[in-house]
Amino acid sequence: MKKKAHNRTNTTEHKIDAGSSGTHGKLSRRELLKMAGVGGIGLLLGGTSVGGLLSATSRESSATNSLPSSAEDKISFYGTHQSGITTPAQNFVCFGAFDFTTTSIEDVRKLFQAWTKAAAAMSAGQMIGDVNDNLNMPPSDTGEAVGLSTSRLTITFGAGPALFDNRFGLASKRPAAFPDLPKFVADDIQPQWSGGDLGVQVCADDLQVAFHALRNLTRIARGTAVLRWTQDGFQRSSQADPSGSTPRNLMGFKDGTGNPDTNDKQKMNEVVWVQPGNGASWMDGGSYMVVRRIRMRIEVWDRSTLQDQEVTFGRYRTTGAPLGGKDEFEPLDLEKRDAAGELVIPATAHSRLAHMDGKVQILRRAFSYSSGLDAKTGQIDAGLFFICYQQDLRTQFIPMQKKLAATDKLNEYIVHVGSATFACFPGAREGGYIGETLL
Ligand code: HEM
Numbered sequence: 001m002k003k004k005a006h007n008r009t010n011t012t013e014h015k016i017d018a019g020s021s022g023t024h025g026k027l028s029r030r031e032l033l034k035m036a037g038v039g040g041i042g043l044l045l046g047g048t049s050v051g052g053l054l055s056a057t058s059r060e061s062s063a064t065n066s067l068p069s070s071a072e073d074k075i076s077f078y079g080t081h082q083s084g085i086t087t088p089a090q091n092f093v094c095f096g097a098f099d100f101t102t103t104s105i106e107d108v109r110k111l112f113q114a115w116t117k118a119a120a121a122m123s124a125g126q127m128i129g130d131v132n133d134n135l136n137m138p139p140s141d142t143g144e145a146v147g148l149s150t151s152r153l154t155i156t157f158g159a160g161p162a163l164f165d166n167r168f169g170l171a172s173k174r175p176a177a178f179p180d181l182p183k184f185v186a187d188d189i190q191p192q193w194s195g196g197d198l199g200v201q202v203c204a205d206d207l208q209v210a211f212h213a214l215r216n217l218t219r220i221a222r223g224t225a226v227l228r229w230t231q232d233g234f235q236r237s238s239q240a241d242p243s244g245s246t247p248r249n250l251m252g253f254k255d256g257t258g259n260p261d262t263n264d265k266q267k268m269n270e271v272v273w274v275q276p277g278n279g280a281s282w283m284d285g286g287s288y289m290v291v292r293r294i295r296m297r298i299e300v301w302d303r304s305t306l307q308d309q310e311v312t313f314g315r316y317r318t319t320g321a322p323l324g325g326k327d328e329f330e331p332l333d334l335e336k337r338d339a340a341g342e343l344v345i346p347a348t349a350h351s352r353l354a355h356m357d358g359k360v361q362i363l364r365r366a367f368s369y370s371s372g373l374d375a376k377t378g379q380i381d382a383g384l385f386f387i388c389y390q391q392d393l394r395t396q397f398i399p400m401q402k403k404l405a406a407t408d409k410l411n412e413y414i415v416h417v418g419s420a421t422f423a424c425f426p427g428a429r430e431g432g433y434i435g436e437t438l439l
Contacts, residue, residue: 073205074150077116077123079427080285081273082434084154085389086262086363089247090203093233093367093385094210095291096218097160097196097420098225103167109439111224115157116433118220122213125150128220142219144212151206155213157434158199158289158422173438175280177392178288178423184405186415193293193418196228201289201387205238231293231418233367233385246320246328250368250382251301251413253313254320257328258351260361271361271396272389274426279392282437285426287389290397293369293418296383301413312409314349322351348409354400362388362396383414393421 075083100108118128122145129140164174183189200217204210211232218227235247249255260267269275274283301309310316310323320328324336324344332355336344345352370382390396405411428434 073152074125075123075152075154077120077155077428078430081427082154082156082286082424083123083427084156084201084203085272085287085365085424086268087152087154087203088244088262089235089256089365089367090152090154090210091205091235091237092203092207092210093231093387094202094207094214095231095233095385095387096200096202096214097228097230098198098200098218098221099162099228100167100197100225102224105168105170105439107224108168108435109433111221112157112435112439113433114220115217116428118216119155119157119213119434120430122216123150123153123155128216142212142216144215145209148206148209151204151209153202153204153209153213155217156201156203156289156424158201158424159435159438160196160198160420160422162195162197170438173280173282175274175283175423177274177279177283177394178421179393179398181290181393181398181419181421182402184401184416186405186411187419188415188417189419190417193229193231194420196420196422198225199289199291199420199422199424207232207234229418231369231371231385233369235367249366249384250296250298250370251309252317253309253315254328255366255384256364257315257320258332258355259364262363268363270391272363272391274391283423283426284437287391287424288393288397289422289424290386290388290390290393291418291420291422292384292386292416294384294386294414295381295417297413297415298380298382304413311346311349312413314345314351323349346409348407350404350408350410353403353408356400356403360396360400362390362400364388389424 075087077083102108121128127141127143127146131137131140132143133139161174161178161180164170200214202210202213202217204213214230238244241247246254246256260271262268272287274280274286274288276284278284304312306317314323314332315321316323319326322330322332322345324333324338332345332351334343334345334352334355334357338344364386365388366384366386368382369385370380372381373379374381388397425434426437428436
């Protein structure tokens with residue numbers, strides 16, 4: 001069977017952008033700097049002409065040892081849908097959940113406008129802000145991405161359930177498709193990796209580029225929102241696997257094989273993107289994100305036999321093929337029995353249960369994480385930073401996770417320790433801002 005190229009292709013939703021724009025105004029840079037002011041969100045919103053000109057300074061052109069960005073490494077921030085959802089997964093994620101420190105809806109709007117401007121600039125390989133070479137001012141861009149390629153940076157924004165509490169008068173706007181998650185059997189959810197008024201998924205093929213973006217968004221939010229928790233994640237890099245085959249998780253198995261094809265527009269409209277008529281119209285073209293920090297009991301897994309590992313997933317470790325099959329991408333044969341009459345893919349196998357009889361799908365966009373040692377137990381704190389997207393939590397993630405929590409054999413080796421959900425807005429149009437349809 002032909003291998004599905006699902007990792008390094010580009011979807012049509014977000015055109016790769018060749019544009020590296022230098023300054024293109026009539027005023028000199030120094031004159032413009034004199035005109036610009038400094039100060040959090042105001043800095044990014046103030047004076048379109050000034051901001052527009054100077055924030056267009058490309059990071060590459062202002063670097064002394066610049067690495068030219070190739071056209072392929074820029075993914076436009078603007079579009080019908082937000083980037084970073086059906087975009088082929090990058091090497092790294094830096095995830096940040098924020099809480100508001102304001103109760104003013106006007107502050108929220110200003111933050112979304114400022115974040116949009118900064119995210120669009122960074123995705124285009126430009127420095128953010130107006131003040132980046134004035135010796136008497138703190139630079140508006142922290143500078144650690146200067147000279148680096150854009151690295152397919154994407155920044156995806158979502159609203160947490162708490163945005164719809166009484167603070168902002170948005171309670172009536174909460175979509176029915178976005179309920180609180182129930183407590184699943186065996187959950188051990190810890191507050192330090194859970195919740196948030198806003199979720200920001202930053203992905204890039206370079207960790208420093210991703211960190212830079214989250215750090216600068218955090219600076220811009222000062223006075224309006226603060227970080228609540230963060231998590232970095234990784235997968236094998238494109239340098240280590242230029243063929244772009246399915247990445248392996250930290251249990252050594254190919255992870256992502258059964259994902260729906262992100263190049264299939266119709267499928268994405270059925271599984272991922274909220275459609276007109278699905279409920280809250282401000283979410284049309286958006287998607288609901290679930291984030292679960294799932295710790296792996298690595299030490300226990302490493303002592304289990306290969307056979308035990310393979311029946312846990314219902315797939316072969318080396319090839320990723322379903323048990324009883326040969327090819328990674330062949331369909332799961334859920335009826336097949338061995339000579340003794342036993343199901344070849346056991347009833348408790350993760351693939352079988354998550355397949356949901358082929359009737360329910362989600363788009364998984366998970367990364368591995370490794371966060372040092374658990375000081376209490378001396379064990380490695382590593383696992384899967386599970387992220388998935390869907391149209392409706394009620395009919396997709398919730399029934400699927402209920403089923404997995406109840407009987408998945410994988411539960412012997414994992415524990416869910418963090419949980420958050422975010423309503424990811426539709427994409428912003430140029431000149432608009434993320435969350436505009438809600439506010
Ligand atoms: C540490 C936790 C997890 C690990 C290590 C893991 C690993 C895997 C692996 C190796 C596969 C088979 C290859 C593939 O199709 O990608 C798989 C399939 C799948 N997993 Fe997970 N998974 C985890 C948690 C979850 C969770 C929480 C969900 C959703 C609630 C989920 C949903 C799925 C789905 C939908 C499939 C594809 C099933 C199909 O073939 O239709 N997984 N997972």
